[in-house]
């Protein structure tokens with residue numbers, strides 16, 4: 004949908020400011036009640052879904068162009084969707100996240116591209132990754148020595164898709180290997196995309212770089228089809244969201260599983276037993292793209308229909324992504340299966356978890372906002388008394404790694420795959 | 428026209444570059460669409476004027492610095508915090524909007540049972556912090572996303588709990604106030620250096636000037652801190668919740684319960700309300716779900732309790748015989764929360780409630796007692812965290828037939844009001860047709876009861892010009908009906924003498940012309956003299972209604 008198509012939503016937003024808070028029913032303290040990274044950081048009203056709904060009207064009416072603040076509000080937005088689910092506690096006819104992304108796309112279309120975004124695009128085109136400086140030639144380093152089928156040569160029904168971060172980050176490469184080995188050892192006939200393994204471009208979409216997203220995703224879909232892929236398993240929450248929601252909207256019909264779901268499945272089928280105690284108290288961070296944004300795609304092509312004179316509905320019924328069916332329980336079941344491990348929850352969890360600050364490549368485009376958000380989350384994690392912060396997304400992991408709480412204290416950050424491997 | 432660079436720099440020096448903006452897109456966000464969250468100014472198809480700058484002060488000293496500069500440069504200003512209503516927005520071209528978002532501290536005094544709050548402590552967070560210490564607060568009907576201070580210092584702020592806890596004017600204790608001329612005033616006990624426990628004294632009692640019944644709606648300086656009374660909460664420190672979004676539910680002890688009482692007639696309702704007022708058993712009382720419209724309320728509750736249902740499911744759900752039957756039984760109803768301070772207290776209150784129900788021939792809605800719906804309703808009413816549902820059907824609504832006299836006066840009129848609205852919605856497609864009776868309101872809008880507060884919801888689509896026009900028609904129809912029944916000014920017209928239809932402030936001359944005709948013009952004459960003393964350059968805007976005594980004294 005183009006920006007102008009959101010006009011009815013812009014005008015029907017009620018200025019209730021719910022999108023600056025976690026759902027009110029869930030607030031437990033003043034300290035951890037707010038939810039929008041950009042609003043927490045910049046504070047002016049424009050830095051919120053509501054503010055953008057209002058500011059975009061002036062933009063469409065030609066009252067101003069992309070001013071500095073409007074641009075910052077658009078670009079620094081982590082596309083985390085916290086506003087979206089808070090809004091949908093009450094509203095049935097607004098889509099704040101889709102709007103945020105349409106605004107990003109409109110800004111890009113009007114030529115507002117940051118220098119660092121240009122570098123990311125160039126890298127995506129040349130090296131098929133948005134990680135600046137990474138080389139295509141090194142992409143499969145993580146898989147060296149693993150007994151993985153090359154799906155493009157041999158065909159494979161189940162493929163392991165590590166994503167850019169696990170492919171290039173030296174520390175994370177080991178976890179990608181561990182995850183793949185877990186599946187192989189459990190008897191899964193596992194493949195990977197070999198030479199055709201490339202960036203999912205989810206982060207291009209999240210930044211409104213639509214042409215780049217379209218080009219990359221269409222190429223990937225073609226490759227998946229050619230390889231006969233039926234199931235994609237990924238340890239990366241961004242990739243998960245891309246395949247489950249964005250690629251599905253483009254016609255990819257495959258089962259998409261996050262590694263943590265697969266591990267959960269193996270544990271429940273008794274194909275994997277976690278025996279070694281890990282005597283630790285941890286807290287779990289729900290990645291936005293696995294949690295509230297990890298709901299399955301439902302096709303829809305409809306229009307608004309008013310009933311009872313003026314009541315807004317959709318015809319046919321429109322899918323309502325409000326985080327109700329995100330992936331929250333699988334990681335918690337996996338943690339519960341680790342002997343000796345204690346999970347203590349933060350206040351902002353599940354569909355109303357606070358973003359880590361890395362969404363939409365914010366750590367590169369607006370590093371100060373991203374760092375502030377990660378620090379805010381680490382403050383919350385440390386307030387639980389946990390010794391470590393566990394997550395299931397490499398972007399969250401790397402953003403938390405250098406973060407400190409409001410007293411300057413860090414927390415150990417653990418990849419859930421690493422934690423599982425400690426219990427093997 | 429923006430502020431001159433020199434003036435801008437002077438403000439910037441007070442708050443720092445980060446906390447002031449003249450960016451047009453930032454400013455645009457501080458304009459009120461009068462058809463959107465008008466709170467009874469409109470509905471019109473336009474916005475309030477563009478501010479000259481928006482400033483976010485971080486302390487009382489910064490507020491004082493800003494106001495002193497406003498006096499120096501004769502720039503009008505207005506503070507607002509949570510921006511629910513038109514009254515928070517400036518009314519002059521190039522006036523300064525203060526966004527109080529950075530000031531949000533809460534201090535709770537357990538011994539004396541009050542909380543001192545800064546502006547951006549919204550109701551929800553004051554409540555959660557208070558509950559940790561065994562307290563609760565009167566939450567205005569606008570809901571928990573609204574500023575406690577704004578309601579307390581700026582507006583009426585009554586709500587479902589006002590029967591038990593009183594309204595804002597009853598709960599306001601001492602305050603710290605930066606007057607329109609830049610002086611800091613400590614009211615009540617604070618002025619005598621005795622703490623926050625009392626609004627009247629020892630020390631200056633300025634309640635009548637600074638808040639009165641309705642509040643000064645931001646037109647008389649900036650309140651930076653206020654103490655509000657806290658009330659007992661015997662429940663857990665944090666309300667435990669369960670359920671899938673959007674149907675979050677409370678898991679509370681058996682001594683905290685919600686009951687929806689249904690009446691066979693409005694006469695029975697009035698008698699029941701009177702007994703409930705007298706009996707002192709109700710923690711919170713509200714006719715809540717009828718705001719969707721009498722025909723659809725039960726179906727709406729069903730939708731809101733199921734993550735898989737949507738508004739398009741309304742017709743099918745309404746056709747369900749069970750829902751039909753329950754809806755019919757809930758035609759005239761009020762939802763109560765009964766809170767036992769002890770088990771014995773709870774048993775007594777439930778027994779008294781049963782007796783009232785028996786006396787007036789009422790019954791409890793079994794639908795609302797179904798466990799999941801009960802637990803959802805309980806959380807809804809205690810937290811008031813679903814106020815955006817007011818807008819859910821069409822995106823906008825206006826309040827009509829706003830009645831607040833004694834329940835014996837208003838209850839017999841409800842069906843006549845309902846019929847007027849129903850007739851209009853049946854004849855024209857401009858407003859939602861969900862049942863003529865779409866009344867919502869608190870069981871009492873005064874501590875201890877006596878009067879109830881009622882408001883019919885006219886839901887309309889601000890994106891549709893014909894629909895805005897339809898809502899305006901309803902405002903006029905409703906006002907005529909109010910006049911015919913000698914019920915005074917209706918909600919749609921509440922602020923009509925505070926802000927012009929074009930969104931601007933009235934000039935003093937316009938106010939003189941208009942307010943000198945009031946039956947008691949000296950009220951505004953008195954405020955005129957107060958304004959001259961405290962607000963010499965008239966920088967606050969016309970929500971502080973003033974009338975030069977010279978304009979009526981000679982008549």
Ligand SMILES: Cc1cc2nc3c(=O)[nH]c(=O)nc-3n(C[C@H](O)[C@H](O)[C@H](O)COP(=O)(O)OP(=O)(O)OC[C@H]3O[C@@H](n4cnc5c(N)ncnc54)[C@H](O)[C@@H]3O)c2cc1C
Nearest residue numbers: 508509510511514515568569577578581584585644645650
């Ligand atoms: C949907 C809806 C439902 C409502 N229901 C009710 C109801 O049931 N009961 C009721 O009493 N009211 C109701 N209202 C009105 C509402 O109570 C007030 O709007 C609210 O109490 C104040 O919150 P706000 O978000 O409007 O605050 P704001 O917009 O921040 O301010 C409200 C007023 O207070 C002034 N103000 C704010 N901060 C300061 C400050 N620091 N110093 C001095 N003045 C200040 C503002 O200028 C403005 O005039 C409703 C309004 C809406 C839109």
Ligand code: SF4
Nearest residue numbers: 016019020022053090
């Ligand atoms: S986007 Fe939704 S939550 Fe935010 S102000 Fe608008 S209606 Fe409220």
Ligand code: SF4
Nearest residue numbers: 039080081083084086
């Ligand atoms: S998507 Fe996230 S960062 Fe963007 S406006 Fe919504 S809550 Fe804020």
